[in-house]
């Protein structure tokens with residue numbers, strides 16, 4: 445019996461597992477002072493994602509924690525087929541990692557009972573002060589100077605050692621998945637990531653639900 449893995453999956457969370465971006469939804473709902481200009485600065489790339497996200501949460505009171513969790517749990521919709529997708533990866537023994545620019549306190553409750561916490565990489569949080577402090581356990585390594593916050597390329601590089609030679613499958617929806625897509629052997633893209641893949645001539649398969657992804661991967665399993 446060999447335990448060598450042929451593929452490993454790195455899947456985005458916001459806008460991929462969930463239909464919408466949770467950080468944006470949280471900001472719209474709790475609207476901390478001046479959050480909108482900060483979002484624009486992130487999009488214009490005048491400040492980094494790490495700086496912008498840190499700034500926005502630092503304007504929300506720590507005692508909002510439970511309210512935010514409740515808000516995300518009730519409002520965020522999981523993309524169709526995700527549960528089946530998890531089962532598929534388990535029966536095919538394909539390791540599945542969620543790599544998310546979201547924050548632990550709302551990412552983990554959404555994935556609870558679905559996926560082991562050890563398979564989830566995201567930012568972390570500290571509620572001991574008056575306002576929410578975001579911490580960055582998965583910050584950029586010395587090969588990335590993007591100031592990502594949760595650095596997807598760095599996480600992939602770290603796990604690459606564990607899964608030497610395995611095919612890397614990246615699933616995502618936005619600009620934050622572009623660098624990871626460049627490192628991938630197979631990319632499943634939706635929304636803005638499609639545009640970015642085309643601009644950068646990265647081959648990709650479009651998807652809308654996780655059933656789409658299962659279908660493509662299933663065919664390959666049968667062929668091999």
Ligand SMILES: [Mg+2]
Pocket residue numbers: 456457458459460616617618
């Ligand atoms: Mg996303």
Ligand SMILES: [Zn+2]
Pocket residue numbers: 583584585588589590591592593594595596597598
């Ligand atoms: Zn980075």
